[in-house]
Amino acid sequence: xxxxxxxxxxxxxxxxxxxxxxxxxxxxxxxxxxxxxxxxxxxxxxxxxxxxxxxxxxxxxxxxxxxxxxxxxxxxxxxxxxxxxxxxxxxxxxxxxxxxxxxxxxxxxxxxxxxxxxxxxxxxxxxxxxxxxxxxxxxxxxxxxxxxxxxxxxxxxxxxxxxxxxxxxxxxxxxxxxxxxxxxxxxxxxxxxxxxxxxxxxxxxxxxxxxxxxxxxxxxxxxxxxxxxxxxxxxxxxxxxxxxxxxxxxxxxxxxxxxxxxxxxxxxxxxxxxxxxxxxxxxxxxxxxxxxxxxxxxxxxxxxxxxxxxxxxxxxxxxxxxxxxxxxxxxxxxxxxxxxxxxxxxxxxxxxxxxxxxxxxxxxxxxxxxxxxxx
Amino acid sequence: xxxxxxxxxxxxxxxxxxxxxxxxxxxxxxxxxxxxxxxxxxxxxxxxxxxxxxxxxxxxxxxxxxxxxxxxxxxxxxxxxxxxxxxxxxxxxxxxxxxxxxxxxxxxxxxxxxxxxxxxxxxxxxxxxxxxxxxxxxxxxxxxxxxxxxxxxxxxxxxxxxxxxxxxxxxxxxxxxxxxxxxxxxxxxxxxxxxxxxxxxxxxxxxxxxxxxxxxxxxxxxxxxxxxxxxxxxxxxxxxxxxxxxxxxxxxxxxxxxxxxxxxxxxxxxxxxxxxxxxxxxxxxxxxxxxxxxxxxxxxxxxxxxxxxxxxxxxxxxxxxx
Numbered sequence: 001x002x003x004x005x006x007x008x009x010x011x012x013x014x015x016x017x018x019x020x021x022x023x024x025x026x027x028x029x030x031x032x033x034x035x036x037x038x039x040x041x042x043x044x045x046x047x048x049x050x051x052x053x054x055x056x057x058x059x060x061x062x063x064x065x066x067x068x069x070x071x072x073x074x075x076x077x078x079x080x081x082x083x084x085x086x087x088x089x090x091x092x093x094x095x096x097x098x099x100x101x102x103x104x105x106x107x108x109x110x111x112x113x114x115x116x117x118x119x120x121x122x123x124x125x126x127x128x129x130x131x132x133x134x135x136x137x138x139x140x141x142x143x144x145x146x147x148x149x150x151x152x153x154x155x156x157x158x159x160x161x162x163x164x165x166x167x168x169x170x171x172x173x174x175x176x177x178x179x180x181x182x183x184x185x186x187x188x189x190x191x192x193x194x195x196x197x198x199x200x201x202x203x204x205x206x207x208x209x210x211x212x213x214x215x216x217x218x219x220x221x222x223x224x225x226x227x228x229x230x231x232x233x234x235x236x237x238x239x240x241x242x243x244x245x246x247x248x249x250x251x252x253x254x255x256x257x258x259x260x261x262x263x264x265x266x267x268x269x270x271x272x273x274x275x276x277x278x279x280x281x282x283x284x285x286x287x288x289x290x291x292x293x294x295x296x297x298x299x300x301x302x303x304x305x306x307x308x309x310x311x312x313x314x315x316x317x318x319x320x321x322x323x324x325x326x327x328x329x330x331x332x333x334x335x336x337x338x339x340x341x342x343x344x345x346x347x348x349x350x351x352x353x354x355x356x357x358x359x360x361x362x363x364x365x366x367x368x369x370x371x372x373x374x375x
Numbered sequence: 376x377x378x379x380x381x382x383x384x385x386x387x388x389x390x391x392x393x394x395x396x397x398x399x400x401x402x403x404x405x406x407x408x409x410x411x412x413x414x415x416x417x418x419x420x421x422x423x424x425x426x427x428x429x430x431x432x433x434x435x436x437x438x439x440x441x442x443x444x445x446x447x448x449x450x451x452x453x454x455x456x457x458x459x460x461x462x463x464x465x466x467x468x469x470x471x472x473x474x475x476x477x478x479x480x481x482x483x484x485x486x487x488x489x490x491x492x493x494x495x496x497x498x499x500x501x502x503x504x505x506x507x508x509x510x511x512x513x514x515x516x517x518x519x520x521x522x523x524x525x526x527x528x529x530x531x532x533x534x535x536x537x538x539x540x541x542x543x544x545x546x547x548x549x550x551x552x553x554x555x556x557x558x559x560x561x562x563x564x565x566x567x568x569x570x571x572x573x574x575x576x577x578x579x580x581x582x583x584x585x586x587x588x589x590x591x592x593x594x595x596x597x598x599x600x601x602x603x604x605x606x607x608x609x610x611x612x613x614x615x616x617x618x619x620x621x622x623x624x625x626x627x628x629x630x631x632x633x634x635x636x637x638x639x640x641x642x643x644x645x646x647x648x649x650x651x652x653x654x655x656x657x658x659x660x661x662x663x664x665x666x667x668x669x670x671x672x673x674x675x676x677x678x679x680x681x682x683x684x685x686x687x688x689x690x691x692x693x694x695x696x697x
Contacts, residue, residue: 269550282585284628286656296628297657297697329660329697 002083002141004100005046008032012052016104018142019050025141036099041091042274044081044098050142051101053108058116060375062131067289068325069339071257072346072375073161075131076113078103078144082133084165085198087275088226091132093267102138106147110155117158122369124350124361125158128184135162135184139171146171153178157362159254159353161221165193165200167209173216179360182254183213184221187244189236192228196278203240207247214252219357225259225324227303229283229295234306241310250315254357255349258304258334259324261285262294290325297330304334320352343373378458381418383451384432386444389421391433394470396491402477403439410443418453420469422461432456435466436473467497471508478509483536483545485509489518490525511542523549530560534568544570551577555584558591565604566614575618579625587624594624632657636693643689648673649680651690653697660697662690 008030009019023029035051038044057077063070080101081091103109117125129135129148139145145162152160153176162172163184172183188196190203201209213220222244227237261280263271268281285293294300304323311321322345323331331339339345347370354361419437423430434441435457444452457465470492471478478485489509492502499518506513511521524532524545535545548556559576562568568576584590594600603616623630633655640651648667653659666677680686 273550279585282582284586284626286629286658288658296626298628298632327658327660 002048002138003046004048004083006030006036007048007050008036009050010035010052010104013050013104016050017147018102018104018144021142022048022050035097035101037097038099039097041081041095041098042085044095044100045083045085047099048138049099049101050104053103053105053112056112057103057109058112058127063290063325065290065325068327069323069331069345070325070342070375071322071349072126072342072373074116074125074127076109076127076129076148077132078109078129078148079133079135079138082137084134084137084200086165086200087196087198087271087278088228088261088263088280090263090267092270092274093264095132100133100138102142102144104142104144106144106151109148110151113155113158117155121157122363122366123157123373124353124363124365126161126182126349127158128161128163130161130163130184134164134166136164136166136168139166139168143171146175149175149177149181152180155180159219159360163221163223165197165206167201167205169209169213169216172218173212177216177218179217179219179357181218182221183210183218184223185210186223186225187240188224188226188228189233189240191230191232191236196228196275196280203243207243210244211247214248218252219254219360220248220252221254222256222319223259223324224307225257226261227258227307228261228280229299229303230279233303237303237307238310241307242314245314250318251356253315253319254353256311256315256319256321257324258307258321259326260295260300260303262288262292262325264291265293268293297327300326301330301333304330308334318356320349320356322349340371342375343371346370346373380456382454382456384421384454384456385450386441386452387450388430389432389434389441389452391424391431392438393433393495394435394466395438396470396474396488398474398477406439407443410440415440415444415449415452418455420455420457422457422459422466424459436469463497463501467492467501467505471505481536481539482510482542483524483532483540485511486521486524486542486545487532487536489521493518493522520546520549528553528557528560531556534560534563538570540570544574547574548577551581555581555591558595562604562617565610566617567610568614572614572618576621579621583621583625629655629657632696636696639689639692639696643686644683645686646677646680649677651693653693657697660694662693662697664690 004026007022007026009022009032011031011033013019014031035049036047038047059075059077061070061073061075081095081098082100113127129145136145148160149172152158160181161184162181163186165186169183185206187206193200193202210220261283265287271278271281284296284299286296288294295303308321311319321335323334328339331337347365347367350361350365350370354365417440419440420435421432422435423432441452474488478488489502493499503513503515503518506517511517527535527548531548535548555577559573559580580591580594599620603613603620606613608616636653643651645651650665652663652665654661668674668677
């Protein structure tokens with residue numbers, strides 16, 4: 001299933017469940033003090049290290065930018081790099097050490113989360129583990145996400161988001177999750193999955209996993225991000241939305257995000273070298289105020305508006321829909337919302353969760369408090 | 376190196392020219408003039424090879440002087456003779472020293488020398504070790520990049536040399552399709568090409584072709600392109616127009632929306648001292664109004680212009696588009 005050539009375990013994590021399972025899977029595994037340092041991104045995908053927690057693991061999303069509004073999510077760096085190989089992946093240009101690292105020190109991460117969330121007890125934190133890799137790609141091997149699901153079921157003012165392009169949910173289905181984990185899928189039409197999202201689960205498998213998760217009582221989330229432009233994108237995205245809502249009732253969807261292709265200019269040549277057959281870098285793009293190349297705004301507005309109409313058509317008015325890393329004027333054009341700041345966005349999501357998932361949010365969110373947050 | 380000797384050697388005995396580093400003829404003109412004026416004084420450097428069949432010599436330094444001797448019918452030439460056992464490093468240093476003043480100011484020339492050295496049989500390790508002398512980092516990947524640059528079509532490489540492009544600028548051409556490179560370089564007698572403009576043309580055309588499925592052959596048959604290139608417009612202006620043409624093809628949405636915005640701007644009927652500007656990439660939703668006033672009485676006139684309903688409507692429509 002994985003293309004791992006070598007695996008290693010940090011000495012301090014020898015007793016962890018992840019270490020035990022990796023030894024069972026690979027047989028002899030090196031024990032090391034430091035993670036292997038790998039500069040080549042592709043080579044990094046063949047080297048697995050079961051890691052200790054090093055420094056701060058919980059941070060605000062790295063994409064915070066005043067011009068392009070973030071949703072205020074926090075990210076838990078529990079995994080770094082991933083076995084999948086999406087042509088557009090920002091990690092190609094981001095990771096300084098490309099070795100795959102799975103943090104086994106779940107208790108250490110949970111202690112940090114407890115401490116951070118306790119500092120703002122009025123606030124409801126959404127915490128995702130997907131910033132440096134896929135949340136569930138290694139779940140069959142490490143069971144790291146399962147440990148987090150169990151721990152989050154005991155926490156108060158936060159919810160865990162596990163976002164994936166896999167179908168690795170079987171080990172999570174029978175866990176007492178307490179509704180405090182949102183299982184999320186990054187979704188694209190099958191054409192995009194087949195041509196750009198290499199080694200990921202195809203759409204049918206993702207939708208089957210989505211169905212199983214809903215049946216197991218998990219709230220779920222959908223991320224139509226990055227949307228890509230290709231011949232026939234309009235029908236492809238409409239059909240995708242139709243298929244998704246045929247698989248999952250909209251009342252179980254905690255949130256839906258929409259975003260489009262974006263990457264650092266330096267990544268363009270890298271993508272063209274690694275994926276010479278991919279047309280994605282030839283699209284009409286401009287440099288945004290956040291230093292990223294993205295589709296020209298009229299095209300983005302067309303993409304989002306088309307998808308948003310399809311979501312409302314097939315999913316009704318219930319699911320909370322937001323744009324990921326977009327300008328306020330695009331929000332207004334597509335969703336009709338006047339967004340004040342990131343805190344306002346954070347509040348709107350929390351208020352929606354409070355209304356639609358009773359008992360999930362620990363106290364009624366106050367707009368004034370959220371809007372005063374400094375990011 | 377202790378066996379270095381100064382001898383006079385018959386020119387016919389010097390037959391191995393594998394260390395000949397080709398340079399443009401004009402670079403030797405000063406040396407030739409000096410030889411013609413004062414004759415051959417400085418010895419050439421050769422390496423002696425002794426075999427059962429006799430002695431032969433390999434020319435290391437002094438190719439112009441040797442050619443002068445041959446051309447003027449000299450049968451003997453003063454030589455500094457190295458033993459065959461002289462290490463490659465010593466020979467390499469002599470060559471480097473000899474060509475240093477010609478190489479240093481120009482990156483493509485240095486790349487040319489590196490390729491020559493590799494082709495002349497010096498080991499990669501030796502050449503790599505001496506890369507810092509040539510202004511490069513002593514790394515294998517630098518050697519590999521030099522080899523790629525050396526593989527550029529000759530007119531492209533020569534142009535890089537003529538314009539003294541940087542290593543980065545030269546290398547980025549190696550990542551572009553050869554047919555596109557050849558075509559764009561063929562325009563250089565009609566338009567003014569700089570390194571940044573070349574890169575912009577090539578990258579935008581490449582992306583345009585990838586997005587549209589067209590090829591360079593289709594583009595050169597484009598009516599607008601051929602009319603422009605065959606026109607009598609001066610090269611600098613032609614370059615600007617060509618740039619605009621390529622940008623229009625590469626960015627059709629931006630072109631179309633900006634055209635609509637320009638039409639709205641024109642519809643506002645503003646006088647020449649009031650201008651309306653917006654972000655041409657369409658990212659920022661804002662309009663900048665500039666008023667140029669030279670005399671106090673122009674100010675109320677400008678304000679009156681701004682109060683006209685056409686101006687308000689125009690601004691509203693531009694903002695709606697943005």
